[in-house]
Amino acid sequence: MASYHRSSDRTVVLDIGSQYTKYLMVNPKDRRIVVVESLLCPESFRATLAKVLFLRHGVSSVLFCPAHLMALFTLGVQTALVVDTGYTETFVLPVYEGVPLLSAWQAQPLAAKAIHSNIEKMLLQTCLVTTEKAEKEKLSALLDKLREDALEDIKARLCFVTSMERARLYQSAVTEDGAVDASKLPPAPPDVDYPLDGNKILHVSGRIRETATEVLFDQVEEEQALPNLILDAILKCPIHARKALTQSIVVMGGTAMLPGFRHRLQMELSDLAESPKYRERLAIRTFQFHDPPAKENYTAWLGAAIFGTLEVLPSRSISKEAYLKTGVIPDWSCLTIGVDDEKPSIQ
Numbered sequence: 001m002a003s004y005h006r007s008s009d010r011t012v013v014l015d016i017g018s019q020y021t022k023y024l025m026v027n028p029k030d031r032r033i034v035v036v037e038s039l040l041c042p043e044s045f046r047a048t049l050a051k052v053l054f055l056r057h058g059v060s061s062v063l064f065c066p067a068h069l070m071a072l073f074t075l076g077v078q079t080a081l082v083v084d085t086g087y088t089e090t091f092v093l094p095v096y097e098g099v100p101l102l103s104a105w106q107a108q109p110l111a112a113k114a115i116h117s118n119i120e121k122m123l124l125q126t127c128l129v130t131t132e133k134a135e136k137e138k139l140s141a142l143l144d145k146l147r148e149d150a151l152e153d154i155k156a157r158l159c160f161v162t163s164m165e166r167a168r169l170y171q172s173a174v175t176e177d178g179a180v181d182a183s184k185l186p187p188a189p190p191d192v193d194y195p196l197d198g199n200k201i202l203h204v205s206g207r208i209r210e211t212a213t214e215v216l217f218d219q220v221e222e223e224q225a226l227p228n229l230i231l232d233a234i235l236k237c238p239i240h241a242r243k244a245l246t247q248s249i250v251v252m253g254g255t256a257m258l259p260g261f262r263h264r265l266q267m268e269l270s271d272l273a274e275s276p277k278y279r280e281r282l283a284i285r286t287f288q289f290h291d292p293p294a295k296e297n298y299t300a301w302l303g304a305a306i307f308g309t310l311e312v313l314p315s316r317s318i319s320k321e322a323y324l325k326t327g328v329i330p331d332w333s334c335l336t337i338g339v340d341d342e343k344p345s346i347q
Contacts, residue, residue, distance in 0.1 A: 016052060016057065028059050030060075033053055036067045036070055036304045037067060038091065039066050039100070039105070060320055061318060063317040064331075064332065068095065072250065074306065079248055080094075082094075083226075085252075086253040090108055090111050090255075101241075104236035110216050112152070115212055116155065119151055123139055130200065142200075155212065158192050160209065160213070161216075163264065163267070166210070192204050225268075227268040227269050227272045228272065235278075242284065246287050249289045256297075273285050
């Protein structure tokens with residue numbers, strides 16, 4: 001895949017070319033292309049990608065499809081509240097009868113990047129490192145910051161999302177002046193040693209492992225925690241659609257793969273729905289989650305693969321001839337560009 005941050009024609013050409021020659025080992029002219037994109041994807045990136053696919057690789061057709069809508073194809077449903085928790089942000093999008101409700105989407109920078117920052121902060125403040133000389137030193141004395149790949153590995157291997165009950169105990173242990181009353185803290189999970197740079201051992205405390213993900217559920221700052229995003233998105237939907245959305249929640253994205261994530265989210269939603277802010281406006285107290293037949297980090301790609309096998313694909317794609325004639329890449333909802341009159345359309 002080409003990166004959003006490296007959108008020059010040359011970079012995209014090199015990245016896509018390696019996919020065909022190194023991994024797929026197919027002629028790009030013989031394959032229709034389905035590109036799974038976020039609704040927040042910059043239009044300039046889409047235009048550059050289409051230019052490279054059509055002019056450089058000569059593909060026959062391209063379809064740009066919303067990732068959140070494609071996730072529903074893995075379940076065979078048309079209505080769901082899609083919660084995408086990835087690296088930089090969490091994006092919540094209601095989909096009702098196959099139509100994304102763009103007026104109700106919500107997004108906040110509550111995802112893996114925020115967890116990584118929290119892990120790094122806590123490690124530098126409290127953790128010790130055993131050096132190659134078998135001496136223990138504070139991590140902050142050895143490093144100013146940790147590599148992003150190391151933080152990702154620590155999160156994936158060592159961290160988990162704790163239960164709502166234990167999270168409340170941690171919150172009650174914090175006094176008004178910001179100090180922590182150790183007598184109110186619950187028993188900590190086991191500490192874990194993590195190899196750092198090959199010849200050092202980082203001692204990661206159980207409390208860091210358990211509390212690093214709390215940034216996703218912290219409601220202190222303007223109440224913009226992850227559960228708030230979901231309830232706010234539901235409230236922006238038409239009243240007749242709200243119950244169907246709360247009973248059909250799809251969670252996707254790499255951050256959602258953390259142990260305990262979905263259970264904690266469900267408990268937080270039920271608890272938050274009883275709060276004064278939502279009790280009168282939302283008469284729903286139960287929330288049901290789907291279990292897609294794929295890991296959360298590639299649910300959308302599996303859905304796009306399923307859609308790519310359907311007979312309707314040519315009528316939803318833009319052909320090379322239409323692109324060369326107009327130079328325009330239509331949105332998913334536009335069915336007038338690159339569609340022959342004889343071909344069927346989807347409303």
